[in-house]
Amino acid sequence: xxxxxxxxERGGADYGWLKSKHTFSFANYYDPKHMGFSALRVIxxxxxxxxxxxxxxxxxxxxxISYVLSGTIEHKDSAGNIKTLPAGEFQLMSAxxxxxxxxxNASNEEALRFLQIWIEPNSFGDKPGYQQKDxxxxxxxxxxVTPNGENGTLAIKQDAKLHQLILExxxxxxxxxxxxxxxxxxxxxxxxxxxxxxxxxxxAKVLDETxxxxxxxxxxxxxxxxxxxxxx
Numbered sequence: 717x718x719x720x721x722x723x724x725e726r727g728g729a730d731y732g733w734l735k736s737k738h739t740f741s742f743a744n745y746y747d748p749k750h751m752g753f754s755a756l757r758v759i760x761x762x763x764x765x766x767x768x769x770x771x772x773x774x775x776x777x778x779x780x781i782s783y784v785l786s787g788t789i790e791h792k793d794s795a796g797n798i799k800t801l802p803a804g805e806f807q808l809m810s811a812x813x814x815x816x817x818x819x820x821n822a823s824n825e826e827a828l829r830f831l832q833i834w835i836e837p838n839s840f841g842d843k844p845g846y847q848q849k850d851x852x853x854x855x856x857x858x859x860x861v862t863p864n865g866e867n868g869t870l871a872i873k874q875d876a877k878l879h880q881l882i883l884e885x886x887x888x889x890x891x892x893x894x895x896x897x898x899x900x901x902x903x904x905x906x907x908x909x910x911x912x913x914x915x916x917x918x919x920a921k922v923l924d925e926t927x928x929x930x931x932x933x934x935x936x937x938x939x940x941x942x943x944x945x946x947x948x
Contacts, residue, residue: 717924718910721750723917726761733768737761739901739919753921754897754945755874758834761917763827769820775811779835779872781861782807782819783941785903787828793817797846801830804853806860808870810837810845831903831941837873838946847871855882855937857889877944883907883932891928897945898922905938907931923948 727738727745738745739759740752752758757778769790782789782801789801793809794816801807809817821828847870851858861878865871872878883889883905900909900920907914908931914920922928932938 717922718912719921719923720912720914721919721921723915726917733765735763737917752836753899754948755836755838755876756833756899756943756945757836758832759901759919760832761829762832763829764821766821766826766828767824769828770818772816772818774814774816775809776814777837777840778811779837779874780809780811781831781833781835781870781878782809783831783833785829785831787826787830788822789828789830790820790822791817793844793846795844795846799846799848801848802850805848805850806870808845808847808861808872810842810873812842812844815844831901833878835872835874835876835943838875839873842873851880853882855884855887857881857891857942875946879942879944881930881940881942883930883938883940885932885935885937887932889930891930891942893922893925893928893944895924895926897948898925898928899943899945900928901941901943903939903941905932905936906934907938907940908933 729736784803791799858880861872862869902914902918
């Protein structure tokens, strides 16, 4: 079963310096039908104005993934990490027993766009952690996040995986989901997922499917994020 969530159905916010689209309920956007999916709690598509950003604020017991689509993030946290995160890179911050951080657009001229993703952990009160890596833009499936951090992936405190799928026009890819709950987010382009079309910004909840066939039906490369999640 595949349930489509269209981009224009998402909630959102416009603070001037920040324009955000919320796949699931977040901040002032509340929809009891869209509170998350399995352990996946937040997918925000954020556009931050030049020189602006999120002042220091705290998190606790949440796995927070940032994926920069354009621009560069300036990150600083209470664990002593001072980092820049350029386009194409992934960051995983494990909030654990508590961490404070700030995120700013490193440019005074160009907007920053990134996906902010929250996944609920399966252990609590742990020491905070920080990971960052550029996984490149290879065509095909690239695994980004796993529970144990195998093969150079980022290690998450949850029985979950995150994959990046890049397809050339007309290219297909068979993904074996093994009946696990899967969430698909179309980052760019247009694709078919088991013959259901999804466009940029669309998402799809997948339950009780053993295989997913992806096909790029746009004229440019298509990028998707695929989440393998614990049973609902």
